[in-house]
Amino acid sequence: MARGITDLHGNKFKVGDYKLCLNIPITGKGNLVFTRDLISGEPFNLSVSKKKNNINEKTIILTATSGDTGSAALAGFEGKEDVEMIVLYPNQGVSEIQEKQMLQYESKTRHIYAVEGNFDDCQNLVKKIFSEENNKNLSSANSINIGRLIPQIVYYFYAYFRIARKKEKINVVVPTGNFGDILAGYIAKEMGLPIEKLICASNQNNVLEDFIRTGVYDINRPFKKSISPSMDILISSNLERLLYYKLKDCKVIKELMSDLKNKKVYEVHLDMDEFVGESISELETFSGIRSVYDYYDYVIDPHTSVAYGSFRKYQTEHNREKNKVKTLILSTAHPMKFSKTVSKVFGFDFEDENEAIDFLEKELKVKKPEQLKNLKENKKTILSIDDASKKIKSIIKECNNG
Numbered sequence: 272m273a274r275g276i277t278d279l280h281g282n283k284f285k286v287g288d289y290k291l292c293l294n295i296p297i298t299g300k301g302n303l304v305f306t307r308d309l310i311s312g313e314p315f316n317l318s319v320s321k322k323k324n325n326i327n328e329k330t331i332i333l334t335a336t337s338g339d340t341g342s343a344a345l346a347g348f349e350g351k352e353d354v355e356m357i358v359l360y361p362n363q364g365v366s367e368i369q370e371k372q373m374l375q376y377e378s379k380t381r382h383i384y385a386v387e388g389n390f391d392d393c394q395n396l397v398k399k400i401f402s403e404e405n406n407k408n409l410s411s412a413n414s415i416n417i418g419r420l421i422p423q424i425v426y427y428f429y430a431y432f433r434i435a436r437k438k439e440k441i442n443v444v445v446p447t448g449n450f451g452d453i454l455a456g457y458i459a460k461e462m463g464l465p466i467e468k469l470i471c472a473s474n475q476n477n478v479l480e481d482f483i484r485t486g487v488y489d490i491n492r493p494f495k496k497s498i499s500p501s502m503d504i505l506i507s508s509n510l511e512r513l514l515y516y517k518l519k520d521c522k523v524i525k526e527l528m529s530d531l532k533n534k535k536v537y538e539v540h541l542d543m544d545e546f547v548g549e550s551i552s553e554l555e556t557f558s559g560i561r562s563v564y565d566y567y568d569y570v571i572d573p574h575t576s577v578a579y580g581s582f583r584k585y586q587t588e589h590n591r592e593k594n595k596v597k598t599l600i601l602s603t604a605h606p607m608k609f610s611k612t613v614s615k616v617f618g619f620d621f622e623d624e625n626e627a628i629d630f631l632e633k634e635l636k637v638k639k640p641e642q643l644k645n646l647k648e649n650k651k652t653i654l655s656i657d658d659a660s661k662k663i664k665s666i667i668k669e670c671n672n673g
Contacts, residue, residue: 298569302597303582304434305569306426321353329670332356333400333663334412335393337448338365338501339604342372344412345381346642355670356412357382357663359393362653364500367624368608372642374649382666385653389494390448391506392656398508400663409667414451415508423455424462430599431464442598444470444582446574447479448502450509452601457513460545467596472581473550474499479507483548486540488531498553498612499573501604506531517541549581549588556580560616570637572609575602607631607643 298305321330332354334344341358348354358373362385373383386393397411414420427443435441443466445453453471460466473480474497482488490505497503514524518541530537551559559576563569571579578600606613610627614620617635621627631637654662 298567302595303600304430304597305563305567305571305575305600305602306430328408330354331406331409331667331670332412333359333397333409335359335390335397336365336373336413337361337390337504338369338608340413341383342369342376342642345373345376345383347412349376352380355380355382355666357384357666359384359386359396359659361385361389361393361503362387362651364389364496364503366500366609366611368610368628368643368646370651371646371648374651375646377649382662383652384659384662385651386659387653387655390504391494394449394504394506394508396656396660396663400660400667404664404667406667406671408670414449414454417512420451420455420458420509423452424459427456427459427464427466434597434599435465438465440465440467440596442466442468442470442582442596444472444578444585444598444600446499446502446578446601446603447471447473448476448504448507450479450507450513452603454509454512457516457545461516466545468547468585469545470547470549470578470581470585472578473548474502474556474577475550475552476503476505477548477550478505479510480548480550482510483543483546487536487538489536490531491535497573498556498609499577501574502577514539514541547585549584551577551580551584557616559583560613564616564635570606570613570631570635571602572604572606573612574604575600578602605640605643606637607639 330353332344332348334340334357336358337360341360345356345358348356360370360373360383370385377383386396394415398415401409401411410416412419431441443456445456447453453469456466456469460469471479471483475495476497478488478490478492488510492505494505495503511524511528514527515521518524527537527539556573556576559580560571560573563571563576563579582598582600607628610624610631611621614627614630619627619630621630628639628643632639
């Protein structure tokens with residue numbers, strides 16, 4: 272495994288044709304640590320893999336995104352003409368910056384659609400297409416693809432070695448929507464990483480918190496739009512994987528998924544001792560951004576604030592104010608992607624997002640990422656669920672015939 276690996280601070284290592292770039296700034300005080308921009312790069316070198324296996328057909332990447340996955344996947348496959356990409360995101364369900372980032376890549380082989388509905392609607396459509404299309408060249412880029420989770424496991428180990436002593440146990444707090452990132456943490460723990468608790472942080476769409484506490488997964492509840500939109504999810508796809516790891520019984524899992532589809536609820540009681548479920552309100556999310564800035568001199572986005580607020584609740588509920596266990600908070604988005612929301616915390620309600628970004632850069636000293644510079648205004652295509660389904664099938668058919 273060590274062959275071909277450069278030092279971790281050099282940030283690049285190569286194992287065969289697998290390339291990964293780690294960029295993990297870490298900040299904090301005492302026993303609380305934040306990480307940001309955890310992982311970037313190519314999860315797999317698809318073009319090289321196809322070449323080695325003499326595969327000449329075009330690969331079709333179909334993915335749903337609640338914000339960041341779309342632009343990350345589009346950037347990762349930029350310039351690869353043997354890949355056709357279809358990205359679905361909920362219309363008015365991502366930030367302006369996230370939408371602009373994705374639309375930069377619109378082209379003849381890059382199809383980006385705003386879907387009338389929420390993330391669950393987009394994800395369900397993707398799953399439906401996969402179940403209907405018998406096409407070996409069809410793949411995905413979000414966490415319904417296990418290839419997304421494998422590199423995420425790496426940064427749990429990387430961050431651990433940066434902050435902890437040998438065999439020292441830590442807690443990890445993960446802002447959670449689709450249960451992918453925290454599942455990678457669970458796998459890391461199962462591989463031997465000394466994680467004491469995985470704290471699953473939710474916004475007001477707290478179906479996961481309820482499941483961890485009660486064993487009942489119930490989506491018979493209102494879907495709530497929030498200032499942490501990447502977590503506005505009720506059907507967490509990767510929870511099915513956790514059920515498999517815990518139960519090892521495909522028949523039972525199939526019955527549970529059938530209940531979820533038909534009854535919108537299922538109940539199963541598992542040993543979930545390694546997980547803690549917490550959630551916070553919108554007001555607490557705003558408050559958390561300010562608290563972290565005042566105490567840590569660190570600007571966080573709303574999703575990270577949900578994690579921070581959930582951590583504080585965990586401390587209070589379990590009387591752990593004096594607990595010496597180090598806690599790692601995964602800061603899963605850059606604050607400039609939610610500049611208007613962050614600016615409001617500091618008393619500025621900007622209508623223009625560029626003004627909000629300037630405020631973060633000049634007044635709060637937040638470094639502007641290269642990816643957010645010179646973003647252009649591009650027209651978006653808005654589709655209903657039915658129209659999106661027809662469009663996707665048409666693209667797949669055209670690729671197969673081409």
